[in-house]
């Protein structure tokens with residue numbers, strides 16, 4: 133073992149300890165949202181903060197910076213895609229970003245975010261935006277300070293985007309969103325009459341929903357030894373190790389929303405499950421960006437989970453699970469209900485066609501807030517005006533309007549675009565998978581989901597953070613970010629759903 137190899141070994145050792153602390157903090161968070169008695173909350177907040185702080189100190193330690201400097205020649209001796217070069221490169225990128233932000237600013241942002249969350253709950257309970265306003269103002273001020281740490285010479289919003297979508301520029305997002313807006317607005321206007329989705333409302337015992345969801349997920353490739361499914365309030369997925377994937381969901385007995393959220397979270401879980409296990413306990417062992425992560429959940433939830441071919445196979449099982457509800461319903465009626473298009477007040481309730489408009493209006497408002505062209509005091513009115521312009525709906529109060537999402541109250545400016553990018557990327561990947569694998573619908577009708585699962589593992593998941601999001605998209609989908617496949621997919625879907633049914 134040469135001296136340099138020993139130094140690389142030291143680096144991997146340090147990174148392993150950081151990863152252990154982060155995953156332990158993640159486990160405390162998972163437990164808080166699934167198992168913890170509510171009165172444990174105050175100490176739990178301290179426990180999580182302590183682990184996070186220690187991990188952050190290790191991530192920004194000067195010794196780590198020195199180690200990374202020493203390893204420059206070692207990095208150059210290895211192939212760019214190799215484990216060795218990638219660990220050094222990605223760790224250096226994270227380190228250089230982390231050390232630009234003073235620890236006090238970071239702590240202030242975290243603290244303001246958690247106060248903001250509580251103020252958001254109170255503002256919603258009282259339908260009074262003014263309760264949240266001072267914390268939003270503080271959060272935006274800290275966000276501006278954060279941006280200034282990076283001395284951006286381009287659009288300051290680039291800095292916020294980079295947190296979730298490394299390397300992505302505001303101008304690229306804007307170009308894609310402008311294109312979406314141009315097509316989606318007339319598409320929605322053309323859907324004059326929403327389909328009847330009555331069959332999706334009724335009584336669905338949560339235990340039966342859970343059994344059915346697990347049956348589907350096992351068919352899709354959830355291996356029981358490496359996954360769990362637990363109940364929570366706001367569903368999420370978490371990976372503690374390549375073979376320790378935690379999905380959460382929320383089954384309500386009035387509808388099947390919880391089943392669909394299982395399909396969504398499965399996509400996140402599968403991404404983490406199929407990252408090369410050799411990357412475990414390093415910064416490579418995570419999805420490459422929020423948009424890519426969301427592309428995986430959207431792909432399984434929508435492209436597979438809202439596909440008639442999938443339901444030709446699954447519907448007899450669903451009918452056997454809920455015979456009273458579905459014995460007289462055809463698979464076509466069920467599929468149409470599942471794909472109902474209608475503008476909704478809430479982003480989280482929206483369908484595939486209207487969803488991106490909810491995101492675009494938030495992206496535009498975030499940029500206006502950052503530049504100062506919209507003041508936070510005027511945000512509720514600006515939000516309502518855009519809702520009316522894009523979705524033809526006027527919120528009745530702030531809970532239906534600007535207070536519907538938690539992100540801004542926690543200081544999460546820059547996150548929203550990744551949801552829509554996920555939709556766009558999901559169809560780009562889907563087209564390429566279909567070109568490689570042949571007719572996916574035919575396979576789904578026979579209950580064969582493994583080829584898609586494996587294709588995603590090979591072309592997307594296994595890479596972890598080795599490639600940049602741009603490189604990954606080029607390699608896996610064969611081109612840069614492009615809204616056209618997504619728009620074409622929506623057009624085909626609307627034609628299929630409304631052919632002969634609506635005016």
Ligand code: ZN
Pocket residue numbers: 396400426429
């Ligand atoms: Zn998601």
